[in-house]
Amino acid sequence: MTSPHLQAPRPARPGKRAARPPKGPAGPAEAHAGEPGGTAVVQAGPGAADPQSHPRRSLGDTLFKVAAGGFAAVVLLIAVGMAWVMTQAARPSIRAFGLGFLVSSAWDPVRNAYGALPYIFGTVTSSLLALAIAVPLALGIASFLSELARGPLARVLGFLVELLAAIPSVVYGLWGVFLMAPWLRNGPQAWLSRHLGFLPFFRGTPFGVGMMGAALILAVMILPTISAVCLEVFRAVPRAQREAALALGATRWESTRMAVFSYARSGIVGAVILGLGRALGETMAVTMLIGNRPQISASLFAPAHTMASVLANEFAEASGDLYLSALIEIGLVLFGITILLNILARWLVWRTVGRFGSTPAA
Amino acid sequence: MNSSLQSAAAGDSSSAPDSRFLRRKAVNAAMTAFSLACVLLALVPLISILAFIVSQGARAINLDFFIRLPKPVGEAGGGMANAILGTLELVGLACVLGLPVGILGGAFLSEYGNSPLAPAARFTADVLSGVPSIVVGVFVFALVVRPMHGFSAFAGGVALAILMVPTVMRTTEELMRLVPGSLREAALALGVSHWRTVLLVVLQNARGGIVMGVMLAIARIAGETAPLLFTALGNRFWSFELNQPIAALPMQIFTYAISPFDDWHRQAWAGALVLVVLVLAVNLVARVAVRQRVGGTP
Numbered sequence: 001m002t003s004p005h006l007q008a009p010r011p012a013r014p015g016k017r018a019a020r021p022p023k024g025p026a027g028p029a030e031a032h033a034g035e036p037g038g039t040a041v042v043q044a045g046p047g048a049a050d051p052q053s054h055p056r057r058s059l060g061d062t063l064f065k066v067a068a069g070g071f072a073a074v075v076l077l078i079a080v081g082m083a084w085v086m087t088q089a090a091r092p093s094i095r096a097f098g099l100g101f102l103v104s105s106a107w108d109p110v111r112n113a114y115g116a117l118p119y120i121f122g123t124v125t126s127s128l129l130a131l132a133i134a135v136p137l138a139l140g141i142a143s144f145l146s147e148l149a150r151g152p153l154a155r156v157l158g159f160l161v162e163l164l165a166a167i168p169s170v171v172y173g174l175w176g177v178f179l180m181a182p183w184l185r186n187g188p189q190a191w192l193s194r195h196l197g198f199l200p201f202f203r204g205t206p207f208g209v210g211m212m213g214a215a216l217i218l219a220v221m222i223l224p225t226i227s228a229v230c231l232e233v234f235r236a237v238p239r240a241q242r243e244a245a246l247a248l249g250a251t252r253w254e255s256t257r258m259a260v261f262s263y264a265r266s267g268i269v270g271a272v273i274l275g276l277g278r279a280l281g282e283t284m285a286v287t288m289l290i291g292n293r294p295q296i297s298a299s300l301f302a303p304a305h306t307m308a309s310v311l312a313n314e315f316a317e318a319s320g321d322l323y324l325s326a327l328i329e330i331g332l333v334l335f336g337i338t339i340l341l342n343i344l345a346r347w348l349v350w351r352t353v354g355r356f357g358s359t360p361a362a
Numbered sequence: 363m364n365s366s367l368q369s370a371a372a373g374d375s376s377s378a379p380d381s382r383f384l385r386r387k388a389v390n391a392a393m394t395a396f397s398l399a400c401v402l403l404a405l406v407p408l409i410s411i412l413a414f415i416v417s418q419g420a421r422a423i424n425l426d427f428f429i430r431l432p433k434p435v436g437e438a439g440g441g442m443a444n445a446i447l448g449t450l451e452l453v454g455l456a457c458v459l460g461l462p463v464g465i466l467g468g469a470f471l472s473e474y475g476n477s478p479l480a481p482a483a484r485f486t487a488d489v490l491s492g493v494p495s496i497v498v499g500v501f502v503f504a505l506v507v508r509p510m511h512g513f514s515a516f517a518g519g520v521a522l523a524i525l526m527v528p529t530v531m532r533t534t535e536e537l538m539r540l541v542p543g544s545l546r547e548a549a550l551a552l553g554v555s556h557w558r559t560v561l562l563v564v565l566q567n568a569r570g571g572i573v574m575g576v577m578l579a580i581a582r583i584a585g586e587t588a589p590l591l592f593t594a595l596g597n598r599f600w601s602f603e604l605n606q607p608i609a610a611l612p613m614q615i616f617t618y619a620i621s622p623f624d625d626w627h628r629q630a631w632a633g634a635l636v637l638v639v640l641v642l643a644v645n646l647v648a649r650v651a652v653r654q655r656v657g658g659t660p
Contacts, residue, residue: 060555060557060558061555061556061557063557064556064557064560064561065470065474065477065557067466068466068467068469068470068473068474068560069470069474069477069479071462071463071464071466071467071470072466072467072468072470072471072479072480072483072531073467073479073483074463074467074527075467075483075486075487075490075527075528075531076482076483076486078490078524078527079486079489079490081501081505082493082497082498082501085501085504085505086500086501086504088504089504089508136400137400137403137404138400139400140396140397140399140400140401141397141400141401141404143397144397144398144400144401145401147397148394148397148398157401157405159649160404160405160408161401161404161405161408163408163642163645164404164407164408166581166582166641166642166645167408167411167585167638167641167642168584168585168586168587168612168637168638168641169585169586169587169588170585170587170612170615170616170619170634170637171411171415171585171615171634171637171638172411173616173619174415174615174619174630174631174634175407175410175411175414175415177619177620178414178418178619178627179410179414220404220407223404224404227404251386251387251389251390252390252394253389253390253393253394254386254390256393274492277492278492280494281493281494281495281496281497282494283494283495283496283587283588284587284588284612284616288616288619288620308494308496308588311496311499311500312496312588312591315499315500315503315591315592316513316591316592316595327500328500328503328504331496331497331500331501332500334494334496334497335493335494335497335500335501338492338493338494338497339489339492339493341492342488342489342492342493343489345492346485346488346489
């Protein structure tokens with residue numbers, strides 16, 4: 001029995017895929033033409049023509065290749081430069097505090113004592129809370145858009161979700177401060193405080209602005225990232241996987257769970273890590289909503305601080321070399337964490353989608 | 363899960379098949395409803411943000427906003443003309459610095475994929491696009507602001523360019539890859555040199571999509587605040603010098619939003635409205651145009 005789906009692939013895909021090199025073992029050798037044979041022709045072109053009769057041509061080719069390669073190498077230069085320059089600039093602080101910088105809670109510009117623990121705590125807690133909210137939603141969105149919705153409806157809804165990623169961070173912050181925080185304070189937080197106030201998580205006065213507000217706005221902001229990558233990963237799952245499950249009598253949800261989710265598992269993990277990376281570094285909206293107080297509190301109502309928000313708040317006014325270099329070291333820690341997470345995430349997504357699958361950068 | 367599937371496949375009818383079947387149908391319906399609810403829930407903040415910005419911004423915006431400088435604290439009125447111009451200057455500077463790198467680098471990734479540099483650069487570009495923008499600000503501070511002994515428009519432009527390069531490079535590569543190999547071969551067969559083929563045939567064919575990709579990248583950096591906070595710093599007056607601090611719309615919105623003055627809050631709303639309209643218009647145009655051209659998913 002052949003399902004109609006098997007013969008009719010999604011109309012949107014082939015146009016995009018067909019021009020790409022075949023997935024899988026496509027090595028660099030055949031990377032730049034539609035057909036593996038194309039490379040040979042392209043490469044042989046300049047060489048096959050008599051080099052003596054057209055000396056300028058090969059010179060132009062060489063110059064262009066070197067120039068373009070130089071520009072491509074700029075990204076490598078930027079990456080290495082960031083690590084090097086920031087390490088150099090953070091050296092006074094690294095020398096003064098060593099590894100204790102990461103576990104100390106002191107932050108006193110007057111006494112020149114600095115430790116990043118409250119900021120690391122704030123960053124990690126707000127990001128993990130945001131993930132806890134955003135991941136189920138993103139999975140729901142991605143499975144709706146890839147498994148259930150069809151045609152223009154799917155495209156319009158997908159576009160609207162992606163628009164969330166286009167809204168500038170500072171606009172999220174503005175909306176968060178003037179609309180979400182008051183709503184949070186008078187609605188959910190007041191309720192939680194009344195009924196679950198005995199739990200340490202809901203102790204204290206709800207301000208609206210605080211850890212919970214920051215986590216909520218982060219969840220909204222990373223939602224499009226996670227759902228876009230999940231969607232791409234789901235679409236890379238071979239149709240035959242779903243057909244097989246459906247043919248065995250699985251319902252739509254069972255086929256999604258068994259065929260799609262399990263096939264796409266490493267890609268989903270990659271999407272989540274990518275979202276985590278975004279959440280860790282998100283600055284403006286968090287700065288406006290987290291309350292900016294460097295403390296470690298179990299209460300979700302309490303104000304906190306993150307690595308990104310302390311940079312946004314204090315960097316421009318920091319006076320004194322050690323103060324500045326302590327802030328730069330926080331930036332360096334953030335850089336290191338996000339680079340590692342991104343390498344891991346890209347690798348996981350690549351494993352599912354294939355080397356040349358595009359990952360939306362936004 | 364496997365046992366239920368097997369029994370379902372075998373047409374199992376021994377132990378209450380109806381209830382099991384109904385339960386599976388119910389779970390299926392519940393999960394369908396859940397995923398639809400997720401989509402709708404995601405639209406709530408989007409609609410709320412747009413509605414709030416439009417309603418608040420429309421009340422606050424006027425001609426003065428576009429043509430006047432900010433007034434000192436306590437005086438009503440004034441505008442963000444310098445910040446609007448500053449954003450344009452910073453974005454222009456970022457384009458001058460970043461676009462050649464991004465586009466030619468992307469051409470290299472697409473056309474010289476067999477060079478050992480290509481996979482490394484591609485991977486690094488992907489990883490760099492995940493580096494937080496505030497970290498780029500810290501980097502540019504140490505790289506440019508400190509040696510130059512002052513905050514400057516140039517430093518802001520460098521920061522935005524660094525944010526822009528990875529995206530533009532990968533987009534250019536993707537779009538040049540879509541150009542059929544036969545076009546390259548046709549040009550080469552006619553005796554056109556390789557580099558002219560790349561620039562005049564391949565890049566030319568991918569031009570429309572690349573322009574849209576660049577527009578999206580511009581829309582993204584135009585809304586960036588964090589990397590400018592300690593590079594361009596902000597300025598309450600006109601500024602045309604590359605080595606002087608300069609204002610930018612997102613930064614001005616931030617400053618006004620966290621201030622305690624109602625009049626400044628209104629200005630922040632107006633600024634947010636301008637920024638959002640700009641960013642959404644570019645996104646809408648770019649995505650529709652790209653879809654028509656490429657015929658694929660965005």
